[in-house]
Amino acid sequence: MKFTISREKLQEGLQAVTAAVPAKTTLPVLANLLVETTDRGIRFSATDLDIAVSTEVSADVETPGAITIPAKKLGEIARELPPSPVKISASGEQRVTLECGRSKFKLLGLPRDEFPTFPSVRFNDSWRVKSGELQKLISHTAFAVSNEESRPILNGVLWELREERMRMVATNGHRLAKMELPVEASSAPPGDLIVPPKALEQIRRLFPAEEELEIARGDNHLGFRSPFTSVFTRLVEGPYPNYEQVIPKDNDRYALADKAALTSALKRMSVIASDQTHRIKMSFNSGMLKFSVTTPDLGEASDELPINYTGDQLDIGFNATYLLEILRFMPTEQVRLTFKAPERAATIEPEGWDDPAKYLCLVMPLRLMD
Incomplete structure (x- = not known):
């Protein structure tokens, strides 16, 4: 096998597939990338046996062939190469030579036959x-x-x-x-x-x-x-x-809140929340949301946020980390929260989203300590 590839195309191919290389493996060939010549250039492939990724990039092929090359070392070399064409050749079943400008490397690969075959998925259906x-x-x-x-x-x-x-x-x-x-x-x-x-x-x-x-x-x-x-x-x-069974259909208490302000308040409260439960207390009243956190070996904190709230007063506990994760993916500046009772699931939805997609998140409350 012998081909010449630009440094950029080499890096592009490696970047596409190296995420599929397992960090640890008992099968040495899985730490390698399969490099094959094709009609259009070079195909790079990697697998951890659960997922497999392959991508083709353009290259000038002189002699067709295939070999597996250690993924980590090839990636490290490619990152440090000068901006010149890269010549890669394999002699026999294991020795790989890589040349770029005045730099020259020799790596030990493994035969193509040892690399697992990709799953049989038929694309005619x-x-x-x-x-x-x-x-x-x-x-x-x-x-x-x-x-x-x-x-x-x-x-x-x-x-x-x-x-x-x-x-x-x-x-x-x-x-x-x-x-x-x-x-x-x-x-x-x-x-x-x-x-x-x-x-x-x-x-x-x-x-x-x-x-x-x-x-x-x-x-x-x-x-x-x-x-x-x-x-x-x-x-x-x-x-x-x-x-579907856990998504509440009868939540009758509603709150509209500014996503950025709610996120900021939750982040402040999280500093004092327990590292194990991340529990914070949220008290909803008409017009105001009060936050409070007490962690015995750390201290306490409180905050307030103006909101639109409809329904009876509600004290409810949540894992702040879960709320922050959900808010991060909310696509609107305002969010709508619905509740039924302190021990029932709450929902969070984008408010005023004019998108054909429907989006809903749910979070289970935490029991508040007396």
Whole structure:
């Protein structure tokens, strides 16, 4: 194998795929990138066996071939190279030579045969989705997934495909984010997919918003591709909990608040909140929201914020970190909060959003200490 590639194209290819290289692995070849020549240039591929990413970049190929090269070292070398064409050649099955200007490196690779094959996803039954729509759903929901391994089903994002809409939902049992977009007669087969957030992050990162993605499903894998880049992911198996049951339909107390002011007050209160529970008390009255925090071994804090509130007075406790995360993804300057009782779920929605998408977040309250 022998080819010449610009430093910029080399860095572009590496940047696209290195996020799929596992930080730790017992299989040495997974720490490597697969580098292959193609009709259009060079294809870089990486996998951690759960997700796999490949991308093609232009290069002048002299001799076709394929080899795997240590990802970390190749990335470090590429970052430090001078702005000159990079010549890469592989002799035999393991030795790789890289030359750029006066710099020369020799690396030990591993044979192409040792690299895992990508999942078998057949694109003849594929459907198409605008990347921008997918990115919108991902960025507003994936933050709410669970990191706990005790309930693996909550470690994925539920992607519901219906004839006239698609929806993503994520929850960790204490907070939930749900967004729905109308779609024109979808070509996607109706169904529910549970996708790992790491794969969704690659989709959000790699595909430009204006691009149309081709998506196909294998037995337990999902594939996304554009003309130059592909992402494959293993799906999370099992039934997703019935999240509709926990979304309150009868909340009759409402508050309208300025998102920036609410965020600032929560950040101030968080400084004194417990590192374990992040609990703060919020007292809603007509016209005023009072914050208070007491942490025995640290101290106490209070603050006030003018708001529009309708309903009986309410004292309720929340994990400030969850509220701040939700507010970060609210797309409007004003937010609407609804409540029923101190022990019932509260909802947060964008106020005055003239977007066809529907967006709702939910957060469970914390019990206030007497």
